[in-house]
Amino acid sequence: MCAAPKQGQTIPAGVDVEKETVLTGQVVDAAGTPVPGAFVRLLDQSGEFTAEVVASATGDFRFFAAPGTWTLRALSSQGNGTATVAPEGPGIHGQDVTVAQ
Template sequence: MCAAPKQGQKLPAGVDVEKETVLTGQVLDATGNPVAGAFVRLLDGTGEFTAEVVASGTGDFRFFAAPGTWTVRALSPAGNGEITVSPDANGVFDQDITVAK
């Protein structure tokens, strides 16, 4: 079993989104339903593994990163999927991942 932290929709208290870059979203299946328990990985611009979390019961995930180019990859029994996110400043960047077999 993976020791990645469970995720939720709310940001922790004290997070200053003017000073932090937050990558967030929801893992969805091909019909738009949330995929709970998906392993969501953060890869840097060179494709190197950086972090992993487990999507919440509603498919939510969250990473604290830095401006730059990131790949967010979801792996689950419902299928796999990935997105590229390129935040150029601090703030919350919300983008969902659709998985398919």
């Protein structure tokens, strides 16, 4: 097994991470197993719905957002979970979401 750190999703060519704020992560269960097909919602600081994506077959998700405080809410048949991420500027900001019944 390779000891390299997890690399996450590939960012599309043409995305300048020096200017864009990218929120990325993986939906996992309590054992750390990826949860594919989870609905991942992005909520702003006041809790208002902003966007939603479906996690990939490996549980990965990605949003393009502005700096600030965001809530990530994952909904799946394996349970739900919430995490907060607060990027202060451009770049790739990783935050996994763990779901539980």
